[in-house]
Amino acid sequence: MNALEEKKKINWVKPLCLFIGMALFALVFYSPMWPDAVDPLGKHFALSPQGKGAIALFLLAGTWWVFEVVPIGVTSLAIGVIQALFLIRPADKAFKDFMDPSVMFIFGSIVIGIVFTKTGLTKRLAYKMLAIVGERTSMIYLGTFVVVTLLTFIMAHTAVAATIYPLLVAIYSLYGEGNKPTKFGKGLFIGMAYVAGAGSIVTLLGAARGAVAIGFFKDIAGKEIGFFELTYYMLPVGLLMVAAIWLYFMIVMKPEKKTIPGLKNRAIHLYKELGPVTKNEWMAAIIVGSVITALASFAILTAYIPDFKAPNKTAVMLISTILFFIAGILDIDDLEDIPWNIILLFAGAMSIGFCLWETGAAEWMAINWLAIFKESHWFIFVMGIAFFVMVMTNVIMNVAAIAISLPVALVIAPYLGVSGEVILYAALVTAGMPFLFLVGAAPNAIAYNSKQFTPGEFFMHGVPTSIILMLVVGLAVYVIWPMMGMPILIK
DSSP, X not given: OHHHHHHHHHHHHHHHHHHHHHHHHHHHHTSOOOOOEEOTTOOXXXXXXXXXXHHHHHHHHHHHHHHTSXXXXXXXXXXXXXXXXXXXXXXXXXXXXXXXXXHHHHHHHHHHHHHHHHHTHHHHHXXXXXXXXXXXXXXXXXHHHHHHHHHHTTSOHHHHHHHHHHHHHHHHHTSSSTTOOOHHHHHHHHHHHHHHHHHHTSSTTSOHHHHXXXXXXXXXXXXXXOHHHHHHHHHHHHHHHHHHHHHHHHHHTOOSOSXXXXXXXXXXXXXXXXXXXXXXXXXXXXHHHHHHHHHHHHHHHHHHOTTOOOOOHHHHHHHHHHHHHHTTSSOGGGGGGSOHHHHHHHHHHHHHHHHHHHTTHHHHHHHHHHHTTTTSOHHHHHHHHHHHHHHHTTTSOHHHHHHHHHHHHHHHHHHHTBOHHHHHHHHHHHHTOOOSOGGGOHHHHHHHTTOSSOHHHHHHHHHXXXXXXXXXXXXXXXXXXXXXXXXXXXX
């Protein structure tokens, strides 16, 4: 009877949320025009009908994504369809974003994960890791999070998530609960996504947002931020967030089992059973290692040589996909293993992100929000910027979230005696950690493929962890960064 009641509850919730999403869209889309946004210099920014339509579409998509009223990839398709039907953006723009280079980068990253699984590299790495961290589930959490963090120091967090994901699947298979969702499973996969974001803020190699934001800051403020300068200030914040995430999941998602008896010996035995490293494993490792080395090298060269033009990172990533097929590691049947629901999810996220950006809706929201703080205490002002970027990076590209907020913030900052550096760093921290929506970052979507949690559960954990993030940012702005020598106030 209880199971039947639960089923009826789920059946009612989805249609209700489907209707709520549609009602929100209609309410905003057909509402009278909204007032202009006014920046600190008195310039007016009108919200176009298309911009209002973009906000309406975001409310619909956000509701459908969180409550998964239809498969998340289908919601993404609806994003393109609604843009075209309601003339928010032309169809050729709305659907072209579904093949944006960032989406194809994720495709290439996921293929690497499939190769690691098929060749057996995943099991080899998983068994070796378990033999080191032992049988305590708390240490498995910590060991996983540390590995993810260290990898994001040298490679893109999307690629890290795609590479680590199959390893976590192999680890979880030894937990003894099959594919059934558990607290340990939720903490393992959601934690991986959160930690990938936390680690990615530390160096310019973890994500593209850092290099773009630094270049943008140089154009506006006329100041250069170096590769190691960024790491110097970001390292303590990133590590503090990783520790906080580990503690959060140890408390809220405490594993059902404190230990997995016999796991260490079993892992050692299974590793021996794999035998020597195969030819395909060597080839896969060489191909992936070469791609990672190339991406890292190009990121460093771009940071230190202003005139250096690096090849597109997506093109470099997709070289690995092509080589996997040329080498015979993958065949056409492996294309059926691609999680197209996840690819579509991120494709839809790119489309709604560009929609908010190109229609001016994101800029209108940024100006309205930041204008509230133009006469606030400097600390409230900085935290207000960080909070806005944190919210927006969950729904649009993190680079775009920074790009629409920094110009306005840097205009207000001198009047409040705030330095540009603290604004840049605070924004970069929150831009790297979208904990609310699956569409906020590729690692979120990759983790969802585990089927250990729902979009709603991800959101519910994202609220307290986002609060923790803001507390850490506040600590960094007020205590950590001033102690490290960062200029906070203009003298």
